[in-house]
Amino acid sequence: MKRKLSLIMITVLLMVGMITTASFGEEKIIKMSTTTSTQASGLLDILLPELEKDTGIKVKVIAKGTGAAIRDGKDGNVDVIFVHAKQREEQFVKDGFGTKRYAVMHNDFVILGPEKDPAGIKGSHDAADSLAKIARTQSMFASRGDDSGTHTKERALWEKTSVLLKSTTTTIVKKGKETEINFVQPEGKWYMSLGQGMGKTITFADEKQAYTLSDRGTYIKYKHGRKDGIDLAVFCEKDSLLSNPYGVIPISKEKRPHVKYGLAKEFADWLVSPKAQSLIANYKLHGEQLFYPDAVK
Amino acid sequence: MDFLLDSLISSFMLVASLDRELFSVVAVSLKVSITSSLFASMIGMPFGFFVAIESFKGKRMLITCLNTLLALPTVVIGLFVYALISRRGIFGPFDLLYTQKAIIIGQTILIVPVVATFTIAAISRIDDRYRKTAMTLGANRFQTIFVIIREARFGIAAAVIAAFGRVVSEVGISMMLGGNARGFTRTMTTAMALEYDKGEFTLAVALGIILLSVSFGINLLFHFFQGRTGQ
Numbered sequence: 001m002k003r004k005l006s007l008i009m010i011t012v013l014l015m016v017g018m019i020t021t022a023s024f025g026e027e028k029i030i031k032m033s034t035t036t037s038t039q040a041s042g043l044l045d046i047l048l049p050e051l052e053k054d055t056g057i058k059v060k061v062i063a064k065g066t067g068a069a070i071r072d073g074k075d076g077n078v079d080v081i082f083v084h085a086k087q088r089e090e091q092f093v094k095d096g097f098g099t100k101r102y103a104v105m106h107n108d109f110v111i112l113g114p115e116k117d118p119a120g121i122k123g124s125h126d127a128a129d130s131l132a133k134i135a136r137t138q139s140m141f142a143s144r145g146d147d148s149g150t151h152t153k154e155r156a157l158w159e160k161t162s163v164l165l166k167s168t169t170t171t172i173v174k175k176g177k178e179t180e181i182n183f184v185q186p187e188g189k190w191y192m193s194l195g196q197g198m199g200k201t202i203t204f205a206d207e208k209q210a211y212t213l214s215d216r217g218t219y220i221k222y223k224h225g226r227k228d229g230i231d232l233a234v235f236c237e238k239d240s241l242l243s244n245p246y247g248v249i250p251i252s253k254e255k256r257p258h259v260k261y262g263l264a265k266e267f268a269d270w271l272v273s274p275k276a277q278s279l280i281a282n283y284k285l286h287g288e289q290l291f292y293p294d295a296v297k
Numbered sequence: 298m299d300f301l302l303d304s305l306i307s308s309f310m311l312v313a314s315l316d317r318e319l320f321s322v323v324a325v326s327l328k329v330s331i332t333s334s335l336f337a338s339m340i341g342m343p344f345g346f347f348v349a350i351e352s353f354k355g356k357r358m359l360i361t362c363l364n365t366l367l368a369l370p371t372v373v374i375g376l377f378v379y380a381l382i383s384r385r386g387i388f389g390p391f392d393l394l395y396t397q398k399a400i401i402i403g404q405t406i407l408i409v410p411v412v413a414t415f416t417i418a419a420i421s422r423i424d425d426r427y428r429k430t431a432m433t434l435g436a437n438r439f440q441t442i443f444v445i446i447r448e449a450r451f452g453i454a455a456a457v458i459a460a461f462g463r464v465v466s467e468v469g470i471s472m473m474l475g476g477n478a479r480g481f482t483r484t485m486t487t488a489m490a491l492e493y494d495k496g497e498f499t500l501a502v503a504l505g506i507i508l509l510s511v512s513f514g515i516n517l518l519f520h521f522f523q524g525r526t527g528q
Binding site for chain 2: 068070072147178193196207209
């Protein structure tokens with residue numbers, strides 16, 4: 001009797017599962033890999049419901065570092081990517097993986113530091129100079145170190161300083177060919193390369209009273225969005241080098257035939273539409289504007 | 298399949314090129330895992346031995362609790378230890394968070410139940426006649442304990458092997474308490490998680506292959522150890 005009952009239950013469960021998946025199949029769903037910052041800042045929670053209202057498209061969001069998101073796009077695991085590493089995005093389109101880069105918005109990076117400010121960079125508007133001072137005073141610096149958009153930006157900033165950078169090369173094999181992975185970073189006990197997301201890196205920096213480079217959105221979220229906010233404060237901001245543009249790219253159907261290009265393009269077009277752009281401009285977190293629309297002036 | 302082949306070749310190349318970063322990662326992993334296994338053995342073995350030998354009220358319940366702790370998720374331990382040693386926690390002034398010590402603390406908590414339950418199982422399996430025989434032959438308490446341990450050594454060694462396997466392969470505690478800082482607290486598993494996040498799957502799998510090889514080496518050592526005492 002018991003066995004019969006469990007058999008019935010399993011059948012019912014399986015059927016429920018099948019019915020729900022079947023009903024999902026008829027909806028307009030696309031998969032999007034994006035950076036942690038768009039999700040963590042809460043922007044997507046505002047945009048996606050409006051998108052669904054306007055176009056009926058539902059977006060499955062997979063939040064990762066920019067490197068991994070781009071990789072997802074290359075492999076065709078997703079239909080669209082929404083990331084911030086302009087040069088790499090342009091390369092991505094040039095290589096034929098994406099059809100076009102739509103400039104959606106930008107925000108900015110800030111250099112955070114502990115109250116004590118051992119490097120003495122408070123109020124600076126020169127990012128490269130600030131980093132140089134951090135290096136000179138051997139003040140602890142927490143780096144994302146995960147090949148993300150923020151990490152890409154940080155490396156570019158270090159290259160603008162005269163700080164001695166060490167390059168490590170790892171040789172691996174890809175498609176039977178040897179490929180080299182380069183890793184450029186300052187060397188020293190003060191430089192901590194974490195390989196973690198922005199939130200974790202901020203927590204780490206706060207815990208160790210270190211400096212770090214962060215996007216403003218995640219910083220505000222961690223500073224004001226929690227009961228027990230972090231102690232770090234903004235020490236260097238508003239340098240043109242610290243601008244952080246976001247782009248959305250539908251994956252090309254030619255390279256990856258199974259992607260839902262039509263829906264992805266509809267999504268990208270919607271993001272640069274006046275409505276979405278004004279949503280972005282009006283999005284405020286704890287009273288501060290996070291993103292500035294780029295498609296509509 | 299290309300992907301796995303690539304990874305395999307890459308792992309060989311990494312080892313052959315004596316990649317400094319790779320060795321630092323493997324060294325941190327081994328150092329941390331071996332230390333925590335040692336600590337856990339020092340706590341878990343006597344404890345398990347005591348529980349197995351003595352009879353007391355609530356013994357079965359205690360064993361059930363220990364068995365439940367085997368399923369303790371690493372994130373739970375991570376959170377618990379994090380709360381204690383964070384800058385705002387009780388042990389904050391010691392500046393333990395994001396150090397190798399922090400990982401060792403977390404991992405030790407993780408595997409004490411493993412060592413204890415395996416030890417209990419190993420000792421309980423030993424026929425009580427060994428103990429009685431030893432005592433009739435005039436063995437004192439310590440000699441009796443020695444006889445029991447000698448009979449249970451395979452099971453006890455298995456306890457350590459299982460515990461080591463658990464910590465060398467876990468990622469939750471190492472990530473939460475170690476912070477994956479390159480050259481300081483980056484272990485093989487956190488390095489793999491990172492390479493995955495970066496989209497460098499080949500390197501991640503290559504590291505996985507190396508992790509397995511290293512574990513195999515450690516287990517070979519154990520194997521010889523068990524074999525020798527078995528004769």
